[in-house]
Amino acid sequence: MEKYSLIGKSIKRVDVTSKATGEAIFSADIKLSRMLVGKVLRSPHPHARIIHIDTSKAEKLPGVKAVVTALDTSGDKWGVFRYTQDQQFLPTDKVRYVGEEIAAVAAIDEDTAIEALKLIKVEYKELPAVFDIESALKPGAPLIHESYPDNINIHININIGDIEKGFKESYYLREDTFKAPEDSYFQGEPYAVAAHFDQSGNLEIWMPNAGPHLKAKPLSNVLKIPLNKVRVRKVRIGGAFGGRSEISPADVICALLAKKSQRPVKIIYTREENSIATRQAHSMVATIKTGVDKEGRVLSRDITCYMDGGAYSSTGPIAVSVPFLCMEQAYRMDNVRYNGYRIFTNKPIRGMFRTHGRAFACGIDLQLDMIGQELGFDPVEMRLKNVRKTGEYTSTKSYIASCGMTEAILKTTEKAKWKEKWGKLPPYHGIGIGCNSVQTGFPMGIRGGSQAFIKFNEEGGISVITGIVDNGQGNDSMIVQIAAEELGLDLDNIQLISADTEVTPSDPGSYSMCETFIGGNAVRLAAQDAKKKLLKIASEVLKVSEDQLDLRDKNIFVINNPEQSISMSKVVRMALGRGESISGEGTYWPKVDGRREWVENPSGQLSETFSFGSVIAEVKVDPETGKVDVLEVTAAQDVGYALNPKIIEGQFEGGVAMGGQGGMLSEYVLWYNGRVLNSNQLDYMVPLATDMPKINNIIVETVDPNGPYGAKEAGMSVAMSTAQAYCGAICNAIGANIKDFPLTPDKILKAIEEKGKK
Amino acid sequence: MYKKTVLLKINNEEHIISTYPNRTLLEILRDDLCLTGTKESCGEGICGACTVLLDGLPVRSCILLVTEVEGKEITTIEGLSGGEKLDPLQEAFIEYHAIQCGFCSPGMILTAYSLLKSNPNPDEEEIRHAISGNICRCTGYAKIVEAVKAMSEKGS
Numbered sequence: 001m002e003k004y005s006l007i008g009k010s011i012k013r014v015d016v017t018s019k020a021t022g023e024a025i026f027s028a029d030i031k032l033s034r035m036l037v038g039k040v041l042r043s044p045h046p047h048a049r050i051i052h053i054d055t056s057k058a059e060k061l062p063g064v065k066a067v068v069t070a071l072d073t074s075g076d077k078w079g080v081f082r083y084t085q086d087q088q089f090l091p092t093d094k095v096r097y098v099g100e101e102i103a104a105v106a107a108i109d110e111d112t113a114i115e116a117l118k119l120i121k122v123e124y125k126e127l128p129a130v131f132d133i134e135s136a137l138k139p140g141a142p143l144i145h146e147s148y149p150d151n152i153n154i155h156i157n158i159n160i161g162d163i164e165k166g167f168k169e170s171y172y173l174r175e176d177t178f179k180a181p182e183d184s185y186f187q188g189e190p191y192a193v194a195a196h197f198d199q200s201g202n203l204e205i206w207m208p209n210a211g212p213h214l215k216a217k218p219l220s221n222v223l224k225i226p227l228n229k230v231r232v233r234k235v236r237i238g239g240a241f242g243g244r245s246e247i248s249p250a251d252v253i254c255a256l257l258a259k260k261s262q263r264p265v266k267i268i269y270t271r272e273e274n275s276i277a278t279r280q281a282h283s284m285v286a287t288i289k290t291g292v293d294k295e296g297r298v299l300s301r302d303i304t305c306y307m308d309g310g311a312y313s314s315t316g317p318i319a320v321s322v323p324f325l326c327m328e329q330a331y332r333m334d335n336v337r338y339n340g341y342r343i344f345t346n347k348p349i350r351g352m353f354r355t356h357g358r359a360f361a362c363g364i365d366l367q368l369d370m371i372g373q374e375l376g377f378d379p380v381e382m383r384l385k386n387v388r389k390t391g392e393y394t395s396t397k398s399y400i401a402s403c404g405m406t407e408a409i410l411k412t413t414e415k416a417k418w419k420e421k422w423g424k425l426p427p428y429h430g431i432g433i434g435c436n437s438v439q440t441g442f443p444m445g446i447r448g449g450s451q452a453f454i455k456f457n458e459e460g461g462i463s464v465i466t467g468i469v470d471n472g473q474g475n476d477s478m479i480v481q482i483a484a485e486e487l488g489l490d491l492d493n494i495q496l497i498s499a500d501t502e503v504t505p506s507d508p509g510s511y512s513m514c515e516t517f518i519g520g521n522a523v524r525l526a527a528q529d530a531k532k533k534l535l536k537i538a539s540e541v542l543k544v545s546e547d548q549l550d551l552r553d554k555n556i557f558v559i560n561n562p563e564q565s566i567s568m569s570k571v572v573r574m575a576l577g578r579g580e581s582i583s584g585e586g587t588y589w590p591k592v593d594g595r596r597e598w599v600e601n602p603s604g605q606l607s608e609t610f611s612f613g614s615v616i617a618e619v620k621v622d623p624e625t626g627k628v629d630v631l632e633v634t635a636a637q638d639v640g641y642a643l644n645p646k647i648i649e650g651q652f653e654g655g656v657a658m659g660g661q662g663g664m665l666s667e668y669v670l671w672y673n674g675r676v677l678n679s680n681q682l683d684y685m686v687p688l689a690t691d692m693p694k695i696n697n698i699i700v701e702t703v704d705p706n707g708p709y710g711a712k713e714a715g716m717s718v719a720m721s722t723a724q725a726y727c728g729a730i731c732n733a734i735g736a737n738i739k740d741f742p743l744t745p746d747k748i749l750k751a752i753e754e755k756g757k758k
Numbered sequence: 759m760y761k762k763t764v765l766l767k768i769n770n771e772e773h774i775i776s777t778y779p780n781r782t783l784l785e786i787l788r789d790d791l792c793l794t795g796t797k798e799s800c801g802e803g804i805c806g807a808c809t810v811l812l813d814g815l816p817v818r819s820c821i822l823l824v825t826e827v828e829g830k831e832i833t834t835i836e837g838l839s840g841g842e843k844l845d846p847l848q849e850a851f852i853e854y855h856a857i858q859c860g861f862c863s864p865g866m867i868l869t870a871y872s873l874l875k876s877n878p879n880p881d882e883e884e885i886r887h888a889i890s891g892n893i894c895r896c897t898g899y900a901k902i903v904e905a906v907k908a909m910s911e912k913g914s
Contacts, residue, residue: 022795
């Protein structure tokens with residue numbers, strides 16, 4: 001008999017039939033009786049004091065049912081951390097970026113709402129603004145927040161070993177500066193929120209989210225209503241990629257409008273609003289100094305990274321840390337200093353992005369290639385000499401319980417025929433490798449663990465109740481697959497109740513790649529708890545001990561004599577007859593160091609386990625146009641254990657598109673004085689079907705000792721590694737190193753031209 | 759502006775709609791008829807999320823005025839399956855894991871459906887070309903191409 005009946009199989013996803021037929025309900029599809037249309041008035045200035053807001057004309061417009069401004073709020077400032085509370089969802093004192101929310105209306109239709117926005121008169125006093133890191137840091141630069149001197153939002157300082165000693169002992173040293181502008185998440189679904197208050201004053205609200213509980217708590221705080229009255233409902237979500245984690249001003253505004261009008265309200269963002277007023281990815285400048293020994297082993301590294309955080313803190317402390325942490329997981333760094341700064345500017349707010357830190361990660365990898373060039377080692381050799389292995393500790397003291405990085409590198413190099421190709425490709429053809437590692441969650445205070453419940457009906461079917469959310473990556477299927485596996489059920493026997501704050505228990509959210517490891521473990525434990533209760537009764541009936549019993553196909557059977565069995569429905573009915581209920585409860589709390597803190601104490605176990613990726617890209621560059629044709633991508637990741645291989649492949653392929661094809665070739669935000677010039681689909685170039693290369697997927701399994709069935713996470717390391725692989729391949733193709741990303745044709749042509757001059 | 763009465767043939771049903779003539783087909787479908795399977799993503803005719811079939815050909819309903827489609831056969835994603843029975847192409851999208859978040863799926867499926875009607879055996883290049891006006895942010899398109907290819911190989 002196979003080890004598992006469902007785990008490890010590419011079962012059909014449980015959520016996709018309704019997505020194929022159009023029945024799946026996303027936030028913008030919610031329709032309630034008497035629902036109003038909400039629209040937001042946004043600041044036209046990058047930095048201005050608010051003198052006066054006159055809404056009287058808008059309020060008098062027929063069809064307008066509510067107008068809200070900061071006067072309708074408590075005025076409290078909100079922040080992810082106690083030390084980053086800097087954002088009012090409708091500001092009272094000043095606006096800090098073009099597009100910031102200033103007021104909102106709810107009206108009977110969109111035309112009336114737009115008309116009403118035009119009737120709101122806001123008197124501003126414009127203030128000098130700063131639009132880049134350099135000018136924000138200049139002495140005397142306009143201060144964006146009084147509480148953050150010099151516009152420095154966050155400074156992370158990590159100092160491990162003795163870097164000066166390491167540099168002194170180094171055989172070869174080099175320092176390079178890498179940079180990249182902002183990129184946009186560009187989720188398929190523009191942000192939308194629907195809200196209403198019921199007769200008992202409960203707020204019912206739908207919006208794209210990466211964790212309903214991460215939305216409910218701040219809503220409760222800001223709206224000053226008890227947490228159990230905030231009901232974030234489950235809804236289908238059109239992609240997150242890191243950008244749907246935090247509370248959005250739209251959530252608060254929609255709730256305020258619903259309260260004031262006493263009617264349901266729906267706000268649907270335009271594509272442009274989604275680009276400007278949700279989150280963007282940070283632009284950054286990373287200076288990396290690396291010293292190596294004769295063999296190319298890194299002895300010492302000093303990294304200084306400046307990240308443009310936009311106007312508010314958001315998840316700043318995490319955002320500044322993660323690019324470094326990913327790299328210290330991927331590569332050994334015994335002596336390392338990291339200074340990461342997040343700088344405020346008068347630009348939209350930046351958050352955590354799937355391919356967060358492309359300047360940083362591509363910098364580390366490209367620099368390894370350059371060092372290898374000097375010492376006579378190829379990029380694969382450079383990585384094999386420096387990557388992490390199982391049983392090591394990261395620089396900031398996280399134990400690596402399982403690490404398949406070397407295996408991933410060896411498998412990608414074999415599949416991509418690296419040895420046959422490196423140094424032997426025709427002119428303007430190139431090959432490159434990227435390696436990265438990501439977390440499976442990190443310390444999140446009381447939100448760090450996940451809990452799940454299972455209840456049986458008398459037919460032996462179950463309901464699984466969990467806070468896990470599905471943003472499109474397949475989490476709903478993962479939950480059902482695990483519960484069915486543990487309890488010997490078909491997928492059809494399982495009802496999923498998830499991602500609803502009224503009924504589902506706490507969960508960290510689909511954030512930092514933790515749902516498989518943490519949420520998946522909780523579901524498995526809940527199922528095992530229920531299983532124990534079933535077996536106890538069955539053992540009495542079958543007169544064998546519980547350890548000789550197992551579950552399969554809705555039956556409990558004796559392992560050595562499967563003919564001897566009892567149906568699960570019978571056991572459940574017996575339990576009910578005896579006044580005992582069969583239910584399951586599971587809680588998983590990852591073994592992370594709770595004392596670890598992003599700024600104050602960046603040391604200790606960050607995440608219980610880590611995934612590791614290796615990607616090789618092969619490209620052809622047209623020296624006349626600078627256009628890059630990506631011929632083939634080979635992507636491997638240590639996922640721990642593949643719960644559903646096809647879902648994992650889908651994550652790899654999506655990661656290649658977003659991290660490499662988009663992130664390294666065409667995606668970046670264009671600016672004019674704090675205004676985004678390419679917020680729309682026509683001008684922001686995401687990859688199309690015709691752009692994508694052939695992708696080879698390689699799933700590496702190290703069977704993590706603590707992951708559910710050994711699983712970790714399903715594809716983030718590939719997304720990051722692909723950016724690095726594209727970068728290495730293009731630089732290899734043109735024989736020049738470009739340190740300014742993404743690698744657009746203009747930069748490629750310039751690099752080719754400059755190389756020709758030498 | 760005065761309201762106009764238009765007769766729309768959608769998924770083999772006739773609807774008489776009284777509407778201002780400046781409204782788009784997408785608005786009528788979603789807001790008036792609750793056919794919310796058709797999605798709005800970019801709102802400027804680029805991304806293909808709002809794709810419906812007009813006399814069998816894929817069009818962007820977000821940039822079509824409702825008055826332009828009077829009398830034509832409109833098919834939305836809701837019209838592709840009959841009751842509980844899905845179209846084989848929808849089944850293929852499910853089977854080949856071509857759907858992740860699902861926001862682009864209705865438009866993507868309708869575009870692929872139209873391709874297969876006019877070219878029952880498209881090769882990979884033809885498939886990629888046909889769906890190049892439907893943007894998917896999740897999948898990298900690989901599994902979508904596989905799903906359509908599977909239909910092509912079945913010769914349906």
